[in-house]
């Protein structure tokens with residue numbers, strides 16, 4: 001654990017859950033307008049729309065317009081898992097603590113600033 005107090009972690013969890021709820025609402029609106037009738041059917045398949053199963057369900061629907069939101073939802077889901085298993089706040093790439101201020105701004109990030117900028121550089125290079 002990267003020096004985060006239980007109080008801080010509780011606040012982070014709240015923020016993540018709140019963000020997740022709002023993202024779900026946005027995603028559902030998008031789904032509704034993009035797939036119309038199929039939407040109800042899909043929802044009945046996903047009983048608990050907040051659980052992991054529905055995240056994979058979304059992954060399977062493969063709607064590109066949901067891409068960024070889906071990625072964010074997945075990132076949030078993973079961050080919540082890290083909160084549960086106690087590895088929250090550690091960079092997934094280098095294992096160093098993620099800067100507290102960075103976590104304030106992006107509580108779902110799995111990487112420290114260094115590793116993230118490394119990855120962004122790589123992504124840019126690959127996009128060329």
Ligand SMILES: [Zn+2]
Pocket residue numbers: 091092093094095096111112113114115116
């Ligand atoms: Zn790192």
